[in-house]
Structures are given as structure tokens and as C-alpha cells.
Amino acid sequence: MKKILIYILVVIGICFIIPIFFTTKFKIKEIFCESEEKEEKIIQDIEKYSYSDFKTIKLLHKESGEVEEKPLDEYIAEVVSAEIPANYDVEAIKAQSVSARTYTIYKIIHGLKHENADICDDYACCQAWISKDDRLSKWKEGERIDNWNKIVEAVNSTIREVATYDGQIINAFFHSNSGGVTETASNVWGGEDFPYLKSVETSGEDAYTQYSSEVSLTEEELLNKLKAEYSDIEIDFANEESIKIIDYTESNRVKTVKFGNKEISGVEARRILGLKSTNFNITKNDGKIIFSVVGNGHGVGLSQTGADALAKQGFNYQEILKHFYTGIEITKLD
Ligand SMILES: [Zn+2]
Numbered sequence: 001m002k003k004i005l006i007y008i009l010v011v012i013g014i015c016f017i018i019p020i021f022f023t024t025k026f027k028i029k030e031i032f033c034e035s036e037e038k039e040e041k042i043i044q045d046i047e048k049y050s051y052s053d054f055k056t057i058k059l060l061h062k063e064s065g066e067v068e069e070k071p072l073d074e075y076i077a078e079v080v081s082a083e084i085p086a087n088y089d090v091e092a093i094k095a096q097s098v099s100a101r102t103y104t105i106y107k108i109i110h111g112l113k114h115e116n117a118d119i120c121d122d123y124a125c126c127q128a129w130i131s132k133d134d135r136l137s138k139w140k141e142g143e144r145i146d147n148w149n150k151i152v153e154a155v156n157s158t159i160r161e162v163a164t165y166d167g168q169i170i171n172a173f174f175h176s177n178s179g180g181v182t183e184t185a186s187n188v189w190g191g192e193d194f195p196y197l198k199s200v201e202t203s204g205e206d207a208y209t210q211y212s213s214e215v216s217l218t219e220e221e222l223l224n225k226l227k228a229e230y231s232d233i234e235i236d237f238a239n240e241e242s243i244k245i246i247d248y249t250e251s252n253r254v255k256t257v258k259f260g261n262k263e264i265s266g267v268e269a270r271r272i273l274g275l276k277s278t279n280f281n282i283t284k285n286d287g288k289i290i291f292s293v294v295g296n297g298h299g300v301g302l303s304q305t306g307a308d309a310l311a312k313q314g315f316n317y318q319e320i321l322k323h324f325y326t327g328i329e330i331t332k333l334d
Pocket residue numbers: 033035114119120121122125126127
């Protein structure tokens with residue numbers, strides 16, 4: 001009898017408890033991503049792969065639900081053209097090319113897939129994408145050919161190159177503007193930290209329009225936005241202490257903020273209130289609550305404006321990548 005009981009407990013352990021431990025530890029949740037993503041976190045030495053393993057990718061068009069197969073570097077050029085302005089320094093565009101390629105291949109290797117696709121075209125979920133035709137039509141006619149050629153040359157000049165750490169392809173997150181200092185991954189998504197995604201400082205990011213923004217809300221607007229998530233929220237707007245930042249992350253982004261009877265994370269506040277980043281302060285003016293925001297994006301990994309700022313200071317794309325991704329190598333796949 002006792003043996004049977006032990007046997008049952010062992011089976012329950014194997015079937016339910018151990019898998020919970022693993023999925024919790026290794027799941028990386030993308031902000032705003034609705035897809036269920038599974039990461040099979042196995043050691044994946046990059047040496048095992050050749051570039052031809054990634055010849056084509058399956059791209060999910062989020063709105064239509066269609067999955068399109070595309071040659072990898074054609075896809076990367078379109079991603080780069082969607083992610084970074086063509087008038088940025090070519091070294092910044094090359095750095096973005098390696099980042100986007102690395103990010104894509106990481107997703108393929110680690111099985112971070114949408115159901116029938118490797119990656120989707122939603123910037124808030126995976127990475128931005130635009131078709132070549134749509135991209136060209138959005139540029140002024142006289143700039144189209146030069147812009148497109150500049151991007152394709154940046155992609156081709158870094159062909160087969162990916163960022164690796166300790167022989168493994170890295171999870172190459174990138175964002176628009178770090179506000180001068182990047183964020184560690186665990187402060188955004190929880191879970192584990194990556195040794196190559198440390199907080200680093202970059203000068204010159206304040207010269208870009210993406211550096212600062214503001215969201216101004218009436219008391220009613222703020223309350224309604226928060227109520228949509230927390231129906232029992234109550235805020236005494238007459239009390240100065242009722243809206244307040246409680247603490248900050250190491251990179252000086254908001255870790256916890258108090259709204260009346262609720263304390264929520266900076267990441268949650270960013271999402272609910274539509275703030276460009278979690279680096280914000282709160283002031284009151286003329287009956288309005290003003291969120292003054294520094295930086296744009298989650299702040300993890302490569303900053304696009306930071307890459308351009310560094311390129312203009314004379315750094316090449318490899319140096320830029322090594323600045324944002326600590327301790328990496330640039331590896332050319334066979
Ligand atoms: Zn996606």
C-alpha cells in the first residue's frame with residue numbers, strides 16, 4: 001500500500017510539479033505578445049548550425065493570419081527598413097542587421113514560435129516588418145533607390161553574421177531609445193537574466209526625438225484607464241501621496257508605482273497608460289496628471305538611436321554591438 005502511494009506521488013511529481021518548475025523558469029514573456037511562446041532551453045552550440053539551416057523563414061502576418069515563406073536575408077532587409085530610419089549612419093544599420101538576424105535565428109533555434117510560423121510582423125510581439133513595396137512607397141520618390149540600396153548593402157555586408165555569447169546565439173533584444181542607459185531583461189519580463197543583456201550607458205541619445213515624450217491625463221481619464229485593469233481601484237486625488245513612485249530599478253526606471261490603493265509595476269503602468277518607456281516621472285498641473293517619459297521601448301539590448309549616436313562618434317557596427325551586448329562575439333555562420 002505504502003509503495004503504491006509513493007509510486008503515485010512520484011508520478012504526480014513527474015507529470016505536474018517538475019514541468020511547472022521548468023516552464024516558469026525558462027518562459028520568456030514578450031510584452032504585448034498574445035502568442036503562446038514556448039522556449040525549449042537547451043544548450044544550442046552555434047557550431048552545430050550552418051547558414052543554410054535558416055535559408056527561409058515562415059513569417060506570420062498578424063492581421064490576416066497568413067503565413068508567408070521568405071528567404072531569410074530578404075526578410076531581414078525588410079525588417080531593418082521597418083525598424084531603423086534609412087538616414088541613420090550605415091554602421092548603425094549594419095548593427096541593426098546583425099541584431100535582427102540574430103533575434104530571428106534565436107527564435108528559430110529555441111522554438112519561440114507562433115503556431116505555424118517562426119516569427120510575426122508585429123513590432124510589439126516579435127520585430128517590425130514591412131514589405132519592400134510598402135516601404136518604397138513611404139519614402140519620397142527621389143530617395144527610394146538610395147535608401148533601399150543602403151539597407152540591402154548593410155544587410156549583405158554582414159551576411160551570415162550573428163552575435164554569440166559563449167558559443168551560443170544570443171537573444172538579441174533591441175529597442176528605439178534607451179534614454180541613456182539600457183535595462184536588464186529580468187526587470188522587464190521577470191525570469192532569468194542574460195549575462196550579455198546588462199545595463200550599459202550610451203551618450204548622445206538625448207539628441208533624438210525618441211528621447212522624451214509626455215502623456216497628460218485628466219483625473220477621470222487616468223482612473224478609467226486603470227479601472228479597465230483594476231476594477232476595485234480607488235484614488236483620492238486630493239491627497240498628494242495617493243499617486244507616487246515607490247521604487248526604481250538599477251537603471252533608474254520605475255519599478256513600482258502607487259495609484260491610490262494599488263501598487264503596480266512600472267512595466268504594467270507603461271502598458272496601461274501607453275507610456276513610451278518605464279523611465280518616467282509624475283507631476284500635476286492644472287488638474288492634469290502628467291507623465292514625463294525618457295526613452296522609447298523596453299530598454300533591453302541594443303538601442304537604435306544609441307547605435308546611431310555611437311556610429312556618429314566613430315564606432316563601427318561590431319563595436320556598437322559589443323557595447324550593447326556585453327561580452328559577445330560576432331560569429332560568421334558557415
Ligand atoms: Zn510575434
